Every structure is written in C-alpha cells, then in structure tokens.
Amino acid sequence: MMITVDALRKAYLSGGRTIHVLKGAGFRIQDGEAVALMGPSGVGKSTLLHLVAGLDRPDAGTITVAGQDVTQLRGNALDQFRRTTIGIIYQFHFLLPEFTALENVMMPAVIAGVKSPEARERAQGLLGEVGLVDRERHLPSKLSGGEQQRVAIARALMNRPRLLLADEPTGNLDEETAGQAFDLLMGLKANHGLTILMATHNPALAGGCSRTLRLRDGKIE
Numbered sequence: 279m280m281i282t283v284d285a286l287r288k289a290y291l292s293g294g295r296t297i298h299v300l301k302g303a304g305f306r307i308q309d310g311e312a313v314a315l316m317g318p319s320g321v322g323k324s325t326l327l328h329l330v331a332g333l334d335r336p337d338a339g340t341i342t343v344a345g346q347d348v349t350q351l352r353g354n355a356l357d358q359f360r361r362t363t364i365g366i367i368y369q370f371h372f373l374l375p376e377f378t379a380l381e382n383v384m385m386p387a388v389i390a391g392v393k394s395p396e397a398r399e400r401a402q403g404l405l406g407e408v409g410l411v412d413r414e415r416h417l418p419s420k421l422s423g424g425e426q427q428r429v430a431i432a433r434a435l436m437n438r439p440r441l442l443l444a445d446e447p448t449g450n451l452d453e454e455t456a457g458q459a460f461d462l463l464m465g466l467k468a469n470h471g472l473t474i475l476m477a478t479h480n481p482a483l484a485g486g487c488s489r490t491l492r493l494r495d496g497k498i499e
Contacts, residue, residue, distance in 0.1 A: 286339035301496030314484035317493035365434035
C-alpha cells in the first residue's frame, strides 16, 4: 500500500471562526495506481495533498506513505522522507527565473548533496524524457507554458520519488497542452514505477486515471 489515510481532520481559523475542511476523510491507494482527486473548488483538495506530503499537519487522524507514518516525522527525518519519497507538481510551475531549465531540474539533487556532474547527467536524462533536451539552456521566460510545466515535472522526478502528488498540474494550460502533459505523466508513471495522486477539475483527465476519489463535505465519497 502506498497511501493509507484514516479519520483525517483539519480545521483553520478564518475571520474569527473555525472552518472544518476535513471531517474524518479516509482512503487507500495501492502501489502503482494513478488516482484522481476531484471535488468543488475550496473543498480541501490542496489541503489533503499538503497533509499527505507532510507540508502541513492534521488535527487528528493518521497518514501512512510508503510504510512511514508521516504525522510522526519531524525535522530532518521529515525533510529526508519528503526529499526521497515524494515529488510534487503544482498548477503554477514555480521555476526559478534566474536559472536555466537544466539548473532548475538539477536543484533538488544539488540541495540533497548530490555532486554536480551526477546531478547534471540525471537532469539531462529527465529533460530528454519530457522532450526538452534541446531547451536545457533556456531560462523559464523563454519557454512556453507547456514547456515550463514539463520542466517542473522533470524537477519533481529528480530525486527518484515513489509518489507523485499533482495539484491541478494542467490548470494553467489549454486543453490540447493539458492532454499532452497528462499523457506525459502517465508515460513517466510507467517508466519510473510511480504512484500518482492528482487533484483535478478536469473530468477527461480523471477518466484517464485508475480511479477517482471525490472529496465532498470533508470526506471521501
């Protein structure tokens, strides 16, 4: 089992009142699945992904990812777990504008202490996989929206994660480019043995996944 979530609860204070976002959500995702997470805007899809990634902590409940109880990890242990187990893609690419495509992809490995020649070789290989081998020296501003997102996808795979969390990864792309990005993700899933949990509003993309989880009123339907 790649992800096990049980009785997950999360609330936030907003304008002096408590907003209960998750109210006992639970689900399972098997190794190697590609699962879509759907639900109305503001229902808590991003919150759920952040909790699974260990970027936020639940008020109650348990989250186990690749055999690790994420809620019990702290400090360096949590950083190391995220760095080696989880890759994240957002709706916006968040590329560093002053660095080339190659340097952006290399960054996670460099931060993890991988020597530059090894990081460069792996980054070049990933850029080749996403079809950007001839764009490695370009700054993000010189890339199209689809190309920028492909760089972000390559960067997310740099440290060989087992789980890829994607938060509306095609939300900023037109329909044709979104479809191409999704097909790319599915190809990378097969090539790298990934498990994918993807929040999306796009029913066509959700239909291409193994199955769909629907988040409504704080729980998974």
